[in-house]
Amino acid sequence: MTRTPIDEPAERQLLRDAGLRVTGVRLAVLRALGEHQHSTADTVVRAVRDELGTVSVQAVYDSLHALTDADLLRRMEPAGHPARYERRVGDNHHHIVCRACGAVADVDCTVGHAPCLLPSDDHGFTVDLAEVTFWGLCPRCRG
């Protein structure tokens, strides 16, 4: 069930523009997350191996970090769950997490732009981001 690696000019360009080297693992990671938003590192590893064959876990973690640092990916980490990655970046949208199955869905920013909220008392902190996580049950688990 190995897919043929497809040349993705758009994604190659994305990497180059970010000043990153173009490698098979990075392209495969981008593609995997394009197909399944909010995947865990583990899921990405499986998808990348499905496409490229043998790839070390570390290579995938390295790519996830490089891409996240370059703002090509966003990392989110719901309490009690492994980190998840997504390609929707630059808009500080938020997330709903299912308490039962851990499913994650996107939610547009509730109020204005990022940081879309300001703390009532910032205790002297310099705030640069407001992260909102909604918790509940997804349609499936509610049944």
Added chain:
Amino acid sequence: MTRTPIDEPAERQLLRDAGLRVTGVRLAVLRALGEHQHSTADTVVRAVRDELGTVSVQAVYDSLHALTDADLLRRMEPAGHPARYERRVGDNHHHIVCRACGAVADVDCTVGHAPCLLPSDDHGFTVDLAEVTFWGLCPRCRG
């Protein structure tokens, strides 16, 4: 530097009212978190041992879970950091986390009551809580 265990009628009552047995570890955990809000399990273990002598890590985790389940404690877990516990419960306040040192401070609910925000599109989820985490730099680390 072992402190003498002090009888804390208020905290004994708290446990009893919650239907929990009163044990030394639980009282010590409550006291530790009364003195240092937003402590990690590890910090609580040290504080409890400082008060009671030998106590297993597991006993502290068990207590933290029991107290959290009974709503005597609240657990929060900033991405990339171990979980932290606090005694301020029942008001769904929020938190500011320092990106540099991990320090946490409380922030009152920005808008109305808990859940203080409603998602613009809930994707069919039943939302029961909105958790807001502000990220930035604390006064100390900004310097």
Added chain:
DNA sequence: CGTCAAGACTGGAATGATTCCAGAGAACGA
């Protein structure tokens, strides 16, 4: 005030996600 069953605690091993490390391999500017 003693009994005893449910619940809590001990200590050691296991788990899961992630990171560290040293060496081999690949990307790309010159």
Added chain:
DNA sequence: TCGTTCTCTGGAATCATTCCAGTCTTGACG
């Protein structure tokens, strides 16, 4: 094409947390 720099490999290590089986406590009841 070459060499430098960055990336990938594979295996071990780390950290927070949980699992497990056996022992000890708490507190309801007699």
